[in-house]
Amino acid sequence: MVRIAVDLNRCQGYAQCAFLAPEIFTMHGEEALLYAPEADEAHRAKLAQAAAACPVQAILVDAVDVPAGAVSDAR
Amino acid sequence: MLGDGSLERLKREGRIVVVGASLAGLRAAETLRAEGFAGSLTLIGDEPHEPYDRPPLSKQVLLGRAAADRTALPRLRSVDATWRLGVPATGLDMAAGRVRLADDDEVPYDRLLIATGVRARAWPREAEAELDGVFVLRTRDDSAALARRLEEGPKRVLVIGAGFTGSEIASACRERGLAVTVAERGAAPLVGALGGVVGAVAAEMQREHGVDLRCGVMVTALEGDASGRVRAAHLSDGSTVETDVVIVSLGAIRNTEWLAGSGLGAGPRGIACDAGCRAFDIRGIVTDDIYAAGDVARSPHPLFGYQFLSLEHWGNAASQARIAAHNMISESTDRIPHMEVPAFWSSQFGVNIKSVGVPSLGTEVLISQGALRDHRFIGVYGYQGRVIGAVAFDQARWLPFYQELIETTAAFPPPFPTVDRCSDGQRPLDADFPDPSVPTHGPTVTLGGYSPADRRMTFTPAH
Amino acid sequence: MTQSLLHQILDYANRANPYPIYEQLRKTPVHHDDGGPYVISTYYEIRSLLHDPRISSDARNLASTAGDPLAEPAQEEESALPPGFLRLDPPEHDRLRRMTNRPFGPPHSPHRVDGMRGELHDIVSGLVDGIGDPGRIDLVEQFSYPFPVTVICRLLGVPREDESRFHTWADTIAASLDPDPDADPTERGKGANDARMQLGMYLAGLIEERRKNPGDDMLSQLATAKGEDGSMTTMELLSTAALLLIAGHETTVNLITNGMLTLLRHPDVLQRLREDPRLAVPVVEELLRFEPPVQLVPQRTTLADIEVRGVTIPKGASLWLVLASGNRDPQRFEDPDRFDPDRPDNQHLGLGSGIHSCFGAPLARLEAQFALAELARRLENPRLLEDPPPYRQNAVLRGPRHLHISCDGIRP
Numbered sequence: 001m002v003r004i005a006v007d008l009n010r011c012q013g014y015a016q017c018a019f020l021a022p023e024i025f026t027m028h029g030e031e032a033l034l035y036a037p038e039a040d041e042a043h044r045a046k047l048a049q050a051a052a053a054c055p056v057q058a059i060l061v062d063a064v065d066v067p068a069g070a071v072s073d074a075r
Numbered sequence: 076m077l078g079d080g081s082l083e084r085l086k087r088e089g090r091i092v093v094v095g096a097s098l099a100g101l102r103a104a105e106t107l108r109a110e111g112f113a114g115s116l117t118l119i120g121d122e123p124h125e126p127y128d129r130p131p132l133s134k135q136v137l138l139g140r141a142a143a144d145r146t147a148l149p150r151l152r153s154v155d156a157t158w159r160l161g162v163p164a165t166g167l168d169m170a171a172g173r174v175r176l177a178d179d180d181e182v183p184y185d186r187l188l189i190a191t192g193v194r195a196r197a198w199p200r201e202a203e204a205e206l207d208g209v210f211v212l213r214t215r216d217d218s219a220a221l222a223r224r225l226e227e228g229p230k231r232v233l234v235i236g237a238g239f240t241g242s243e244i245a246s247a248c249r250e251r252g253l254a255v256t257v258a259e260r261g262a263a264p265l266v267g268a269l270g271g272v273v274g275a276v277a278a279e280m281q282r283e284h285g286v287d288l289r290c291g292v293m294v295t296a297l298e299g300d301a302s303g304r305v306r307a308a309h310l311s312d313g314s315t316v317e318t319d320v321v322i323v324s325l326g327a328i329r330n331t332e333w334l335a336g337s338g339l340g341a342g343p344r345g346i347a348c349d350a351g352c353r354a355f356d357i358r359g360i361v362t363d364d365i366y367a368a369g370d371v372a373r374s375p376h377p378l379f380g381y382q383f384l385s386l387e388h389w390g391n392a393a394s395q396a397r398i399a400a401h402n403m404i405s406e407s408t409d410r411i412p413h414m415e416v417p418a419f420w421s422s423q424f425g426v427n428i429k430s431v432g433v434p435s436l437g438t439e440v441l442i443s444q445g446a447l448r449d450h451r452f453i454g455v456y457g458y459q460g461r462v463i464g465a466v467a468f469d470q471a472r473w474l475p476f477y478q479e480l481i482e483t484t485a486a487f488p489p490p491f492p493t494v495d496r497c498s499d500g501q502r503p504l505d506a507d508f509p510d511p512s513v514p515t516h517g518p519t520v521t522l523g524g525y526s527p528a529d530r531r532m533t534f535t536p537a538h
Numbered sequence: 539m540t541q542s543l544l545h546q547i548l549d550y551a552n553r554a555n556p557y558p559i560y561e562q563l564r565k566t567p568v569h570h571d572d573g574g575p576y577v578i579s580t581y582y583e584i585r586s587l588l589h590d591p592r593i594s595s596d597a598r599n600l601a602s603t604a605g606d607p608l609a610e611p612a613q614e615e616e617s618a619l620p621p622g623f624l625r626l627d628p629p630e631h632d633r634l635r636r637m638t639n640r641p642f643g644p645p646h647s648p649h650r651v652d653g654m655r656g657e658l659h660d661i662v663s664g665l666v667d668g669i670g671d672p673g674r675i676d677l678v679e680q681f682s683y684p685f686p687v688t689v690i691c692r693l694l695g696v697p698r699e700d701e702s703r704f705h706t707w708a709d710t711i712a713a714s715l716d717p718d719p720d721a722d723p724t725e726r727g728k729g730a731n732d733a734r735m736q737l738g739m740y741l742a743g744l745i746e747e748r749r750k751n752p753g754d755d756m757l758s759q760l761a762t763a764k765g766e767d768g769s770m771t772t773m774e775l776l777s778t779a780a781l782l783l784i785a786g787h788e789t790t791v792n793l794i795t796n797g798m799l800t801l802l803r804h805p806d807v808l809q810r811l812r813e814d815p816r817l818a819v820p821v822v823e824e825l826l827r828f829e830p831p832v833q834l835v836p837q838r839t840t841l842a843d844i845e846v847r848g849v850t851i852p853k854g855a856s857l858w859l860v861l862a863s864g865n866r867d868p869q870r871f872e873d874p875d876r877f878d879p880d881r882p883d884n885q886h887l888g889l890g891s892g893i894h895s896c897f898g899a900p901l902a903r904l905e906a907q908f909a910l911a912e913l914a915r916r917l918e919n920p921r922l923l924e925d926p927p928p929y930r931q932n933a934v935l936r937g938p939r940h941l942h943i944s945c946d947g948i949r950p
Contacts (some may be wrong), residue, residue, distance in 0.1 A: 003149040005128045008420045009390040012471045013427060018644040019651045019900035027644035029425030030636065031469045034138075037131050038145040045816060052819045053903055055891060057883055062149040444591055444628065451632075453591075472892050475589045491842040493591035495628035 002039045002047060003062045010058035017050035017059060025050060085185055086404050089114040092174055092182050093156075094164045095190030095330075096120025098128070098389065099369030099396035103188050104154040106400035116156040117182055119174065121191075121330075123161035124215055130389060132218035133240050134422065137247035139226065143219035164191070167337040169356070172364070186403045189334075189346055189354065190369040190396060193327035193387060198235075203297040208305035209321045212240060224320055225251060232256070233308050233318040235294050237264035239421040241324030242277065246423040249284045256287040256316050258294050258308070261509050269430070269466055271507025272440050273454050276447050276468065280424040289314075297321060327387060329371050339365065345373040345385045350412035352399035368392065368399040377414060378481065379433060379463075388419045416478055426450055429471050432464030432481040439503040441488050443477075444495055445470055453477065456506060457487030542571050547834075547860075548717060548933050554926035556833065556933070557875065560863035568849040575836065575856035576849075581867035581887070583846055584859045588892040592841045593857065595894060596627045600839045601854030619738045620773055622781030624894065625837065631893065637767050638778050638897070641759035651900045654689070658904055661688050662912045672948055674923065677941040681913070682794040683787070686905055690786030693901070694779065695748060695755025704740060704783065707733040711780075712788045716932040717836055738776045741783070745775060756782070782898075790902050792831035792937025794909045797822070799941055800829055801910065802922050804877050808914055815911040820879040822906045826865075826888025828877050833862040833936045835890065861887040862936075920945040 004024065006017075013031035017024070023043055024036045039047055051059040091107060093100045096118045104116055120126075127146040135141035159176065166175035173181045195211035198204035208229075210221045225232070225248065232248045234241045237259035248255045261267060263274030264281060281288045293311040300306045308316045334341040339362070340355035341347075346367040347355045352374065354365040369392035373385030395413050402410040421428045434440075437456025445452030445468070453473055456464035462485045465477035480489065488503045546552055546559045563569055563579040570576045578584050587593050623634040640646045665681050675681075691698045714730030745761050752758035760775055770778065801808040801821070811817045838857040843850055851857070864887045866874040871881070889896035896902065913920075923942040930939045 001145075003147050005149050007390065007393070008130065009388075009418045009429075011420075012474075013469075014895060014899075015644050016900055016903075018648060020903070022644065022648040022652050026648060028422055029427065029469065029645060031471055032422030032425065032427035034135050034140065034422075035131075037128055037135065037141050038147070048816065049819050049903075049907075052823050052884075053900065055885060055889070055895065057885055060149045060151065064150050064153045446629075449629075472895075473589060473591055475586070476591060479586065491592050491844075494594055494841065495591075 002041065002044055004035055004037055004039060004047065005060045006033060006035050007058040007060065008033065010056045012056055014055050016053040016055065020053055021046040021050040082404070082406060085114065086112050087114060089185040090117070090183060091115070091186045091188070091403065092117045092119065092184035093188045093190060094119045094174060095188075095192055095369065095371070096122070096126050096158065096160060097190065097192055097369070097392075098126060098148060099190035099192070099392040100188070101126035101148055101154070101396075102151075102393050103190065103368060103396040103400040104156055105150070105152050106397045107404065108154050109152055110401060110404060112404050114185075116154065117159060117184075118154075118156050119159045119162065119164050119176065119182065121161070121163035122214060122216075125158070125160065127215050129213075132215065133212055133243040134247060136218045136222050137225060137244060138250060139222065143215045143222060146215060163333065165333050167334055167339060169338050169362070169365070185364065187365045188396075188399055188403065189341075189365065189367045189371060190392070191330040191333070192370040192392075193329050195323070196325045196328050198297065198321075198323045198325075200296070203299070203305075204323070205303075206297060206299040206305040206321075207303050208319050209297060209323065211323050212244060213327070221320075221322065225253065229253060229318075229320040231316070231318045232320045232322065233258065233294075233316055234322045234324055235308075236324035236326070237261075237277075237281075237288070237290075238267065238324060238326060239265065239419075239423075241322070242281070242423045243421060244322050244324060245281060245286050246284070249286060249424070254287070255285075256289065256318065257281060258292055258310060258316075259288070259290045260293050262290055262507075264288070264290075266507075266509055267435065269434055269454075270437070270440060270456075271509075272447070272504050273434075273466060273468075274507075276450055276452075277423075280426060280450060284424045327370070329385075331371060345371050347383060348372050348374045350374055350377070350414065351402045351410045352395060352413060353402070366399040366403055368395040374413060376417075377412075378416065378484070379436065384417065384433070386417050388417060390418050391415065416481055418478075427469050427471060428466065429474055430464065430466040431474055431478040432456070432462070434464035434466055434506075435508060436463045437506045437508075439487065440506040441503040443489060444473060444493050455480070455487065455489060457503060460487055461485065462487045462489065542574070543569060544571060544574055544577060550929070550931060553929040553931075553933065553936065556862070556936070557866055560860060560866060563860065563863055564867060567847045568851065570849070570851075575858045576846075576851045577858045577860060578846065579860045579863040579867075580847075581864040581870035584861065584864040584887060585891055587838070587846070587857065587859060588887075588890060588894070590844070592844050593838050594627050594841050595625055595631070595838055597621070597625060597837065597839070599627075599841060599854065600856060601852075619734045619777045619780060622777040624781055624785070628893065633767050634770070634774060634778060635893075635897065637763065637765060637770055638760065638782070640763055640765055641756045642897075643900070646765075651904065654693070654901070655904065655908075657692065658689065658908045659912075661685060662908045666912055666916050666948060669948055672918075672945045675943050675945070677798055677913075677943055678791065678795055678938060679940065681909070682791045682798075682941070685794065685909060686787040686790035689790075689901070689905060690783060693756055693786070694782060695753055695757040696744065696783065700740070704737060707737040707740075708784045708788060711737070711784055712935055713932060715836075716934050734780065737780050737783070741776050741779045742772070745772075745779065786898055786901075788935055789831040789896075790898075790905050792935060793822075793825065793902060793906045795938050795941050796829035796831065797825045797906055797910050798913055798943070799922070799925075799927065799938060800825060800877055801914065802920060802943065803925070807877065807879060808920075810879075811911065811914040815915065817879060818907040818911040818914075820881075820884075821910060822903055823884050823886065823888075824877060824879045824881055825906070827871070827881075827884055827886030828865070830862050830865060830886070830888035831935060831937060832888075832890070832896075833860065833934055835859040835861060836934060861890065916949045917943075918946040918949060 018027045024039050028034045126148045136143045163177045195213035231254040234245045234257045245255050264277040266274035296309045298307045329345045331341040348367045352366045353361045354367045370387045373383045375381040376384045394415050398413045418431045434456040439457040440454045443455045451469045454466045462480040467474050567580040623631045710733035748758040749761050836858045889899045927938040927941045
């Protein structure tokens with residue numbers, strides 16, 4: 001799985017992501033963006049296209065694989 | 076640091092503790108590693124989950140388009156940290172440099188970042204708050220539980236409070252075809268953040284989408300049935316709303332109680348810190364090893380008369396965390412101030428609402444582009460003859476221009492024509508914000524005087 | 539007398555490499571010769587003006603340009619077609635663009651462009667299959683032109699076999715966007731208007747036909763749509779269709795040709811692309827920065843006196859925003875003259891910004907990605923037969939007229 005977040009302060013609704021990866025990004029009305037916070041590995045290539053095409057570079061995607069033990073509770 | 080090598084030692088083998096494992100905590104941790112911090116890093120979080128993103132919780136998740144437990148934040152780099160999740164911090168010993176945890180463990184630090192954020196304000200009557208079907212929405216678990224209940228198709232949802240979160244919830248419920256009543260104490264939705272002129276547009280949007288919007292009323296009591304399920308709400312106008320799901324959306328409370336008595340300048344209004352994110356102690360002296368970032372921090376902003384600004388904004392949490400992290404491991408001359416112009420967004424009823432600056436500081440508003448009736452416009456807010464904020468309804472691409480006006484303290488009303496100024500925009504209107512002494516649900520920006528050592532603030536327990 | 543920088547930009551002799559002139563220009567971020575337009579060449583100023591509501595795209599807001607040798611040909615009153623949304627301001631612009639977007643993109647048609655991937659791939663591979671003699675290929679004639687024309691025809695529902703009819707009109711109209719100091723503005727305006735009129739008549743017939751037998755194409759949907767913004771008038775429909783038809787291929791031809799030219803000048807990147815077609819994504823973004831198909835926007839005007847970098851630009855002045863120069867501004871891009879697909883945070887101006895940002899951007903991106911990845915994969919040992927290649931006259935929509943290359947063979 002790939003994690004996604006969009007900095008919607010930056011987003012200006014150019015909708016490039018929603019054109020190029022409609023499985024992950026959808027426009028809600030003319031300008032508001034909804035995105036899947038997690039996407040299948042199978043969509044990684046489209047996600048990369050969407051992120052690269054964002055004119056304001058607002059799409060954040062996992063840059064590292066989260067190490068398995070990294071989030072376990074260390075109590 | 077005095078060039079005695081102590082900074083280098085800190086970066087090499089120091090101990091940094093971050094209390095709060097959400098957006099600000101994670102971004103700070105990533106920044107620390109990106110800037111070469113090689114010592115031990117501990118992240119402490121009261122929830123048992125790794126850092127997740129909150130904005131989808133009131134939108135995608137309630138619409139059934141995403142699962143609440145699938146909202147973890149993307150990792151921009153490896154943080155190589157020890158995670159203490161599900162264990163809230165319960166105390167701070169500033170002299171000893173230790174954070175105490177709920178399991179009585181203590182974690183020593185050389186530098187501490189506090190990013191404990193806020194929590195949802197609960198329904199004040201405890202017995203009613205515990206009725207089945209009464210929800211708040213702040214955490215992943217809140218959102219999951221609410222989404223499950225909405226899935227069951229309740230007969231009517233009641234949202235108490237029409238701030239941004241309440242309005243987004245109402246929007247999602249309507250989109251799912253659920254009957255929704257919204258009860259708002261103020262004259263209109265969003266009125267605390269955007270004033271009455273723009274609030275009237277928000278009200279129109281709600282009604283056009285079939286929300287039973289009731290303004291100027293308070294919910295006086297929630298009533299349960301024999302099995303302990305909520306069945307009705309009683310309103311101050313004497314009416315009753317039959318409902319099986321109630322969402323209490325009355326704003327947030329800052330998570331600072333655990334700092335009571337610690338000597339840190341922390342209270343219900345947050346943790347006072349300087350523009351470099353260093354926290355003040357109760358004497359008003361800035362600490363050099365304790366930093367604050369995100370929703371819980373409040374710091375002076377040069378664009379707003381150096382008043383202390385506390386911002387419950389996603390962008391603020393991310394940027395302030397980066398600055399705090401940088402400053403924690405920098406020489407004093409290399410520190411940078413947190414001066415970002417406040418900005419936030421909301422999407423509701425198919426409209427994208429974005430704001431820059433601090434509209435709630437404005438006394439007047441001018442519709443400089445578009446038209447209120449189209450729900451597509453820019454509102455510019457003025458305060459004492461200068462532009463102090465702006466809001467865009469489905470007009471986001473123009474907003475950078477208005478941000479520049481705010482940054483350059485440009486004159487209000489703006490003396491120039493724009494590409495589509497129409498009849499709305501001929502003159503400024505009274506922005507119609509509610510009396511600040513009357514609490515509202517809406518504002519996500521609050522200002523306080525320059526009083527980090529205010530005893531009342533420090534010692535009054537929250538509520 | 540030395541030529542003004544403005545004339546140097548327009549001078550055909552500089553078409554192959556205008557970037558040194560842009561570098562000169564950036565020394566004066568707001569450049570103005572008496573009687574000429576105000577030329578903005580630095581990144582932050584261009585970006586800021588693209589988001590400035592005091593800047594109009596509507597030529598009717600221009601002050602008189604009488605006596606200005608660089609003035610654009612004026613729209614004649616009796617012009618066959620009103621301006622398309624590219625040359626309009628809000629609210630008309632917003633309304634028309636929304637209506638045009640309805641059958642093209644999200645929220646109403648989110649799968650239109652994404653759903654063209656298979657078709658794009660097939661067209662591209664068919665064109666490469668059809669390349670005859672690998673010893674001498676004109677990439678423009680054999681690939682970069684036919685590809686986007688085929689795509690826009692299918693998208694709009696324009697019969698591909700009519701290409702020879704609208705090609706000349708489209709070229710004339712595209713050329714009229716190019717400010718030419720030496721041409722007689724009246725003559726040029728007349729030529730462009732004639733072309734617009736004829737293109738309009740051609741499209742009118744087509745639309746009539748689509749109204750009777752609507753298909754899945756955009757023309758049919760635009761002609762029959764009734765959305766929240768109502769329907770377009772016939773004149774609006776014709777203007778919009780003309781705009782899409784012209785913009786839909788005149789620019790993409792150049793993006794693809796400039797792209798292959800740039801890759802052939804950077805064989806290391808070409809090799810990487812051959813090995814990993816996913817590199818096409820950042821390659822195209824960097825191309826949009828490095829060699830943008832629209833070099834400058836010469837069509838904006840001020841609605842008030844505005845101050846830019848200490849210079850007051852008077853109301854009604856003509857503004858040129860030199861996107862290609864902003865893209866090479868060292869204040870924004872490190873080592874800007876280096877072609878580097880690994881460049882982080884590449885917020886180029888290649889497709890504009892603000893409300894007039896390129897309507898067809900997602901399609902142009904996909905077309906260029908498919909085209910360059912396929913060329914890289916299939917051409918064996920490709921090389922340029924002449925460098926620089928011969929360019930088209932146009933300084934605004936800048937690109938090679940021909941790109942002669944050869945290769946050892948075509949891989950299957």
